[in-house]
Amino acid sequence: MKIEDKIIKDEKFAIINYKGNVEDMGILIGKLLAWAEVNKVQLAGAPFAIYYTSPQNTAPEEMIYDMGIPVSEDTEISEEGEIKVVELLEHRVLSVMHNGSYKNLPDTYKEMVEYSIKNNYDIIGSPKEIYYNSPHEVPEEELQTEVQFPVIKM
Template sequence: MIGEVTIRDVAAVRLAGIAHRGAYEDLEEAFGRLVNVFEEGLLWRHVLGAAAIGYDNPRVTPVDKLRSDACFIVSEGCPIVAPLREIHYPEGRYAVLEVTGSYRQLPQAYAKLGDEWYPASGETHRGLVAYEVYLNNPEEVPERELRTEIRLPLT
């Protein structure tokens, strides 16, 4: 189920990301590499959540050119070294859209946010792409109970 867009204040997040190129549906491979880096570096104590960033519109960008990052939300004390990259999203106003259920709904949710809500909203985005936060773990809940927030930074 794709919810309604709300505007709310969101705290700043620090992300440790690992790059992925290709279909967004294949981001699981990048998450596997991310998990390996955190396992090897004994960094789990710094993980506060999981997130992802898609930089390109899959409706206009060829699949093999799509860029994204699989990320963990991390504490300030987390060391971030290659192959990880540090990404910051500032605190402030965000348009937030929650999706309940399968990740296969995410393309429709992004279309709702970007093609329907945003043009009619009168809002201005902050020049950062939206990112998604996974509010629970697909290894711990059934697919129908997955919860994902898409957050678009606003001015």
């Protein structure tokens, strides 16, 4: 597993802040994609989730996360309704590509936390998972998920 230190440039996202089961992600992605099509918003990357609670110590229906899609820079920032367009300023992350089942993601998280401690990084925000494909498209062992932790170097 290769953990990288990366600078992420300014980005705009369409997001839905959600409280509920992570199994609802498909519905949320569908809503975001439908919104983008209706509003003629150009997508700028793969769907993602930012987690504010951990599945290890949170009941499935109590999970809190943002489901989002990157959108083009010319998309207007808005706070109306369920879908919000927000901007995330340039920031540093530790990043790793997780290949395979989502069930093994806790092992990836553990390795990243250990790496951050060993290499003097301070995790300063919630983890982000970027989904480059889905279980509806490929077998479980071919899933590709990038995990990012926002950090500062101490």
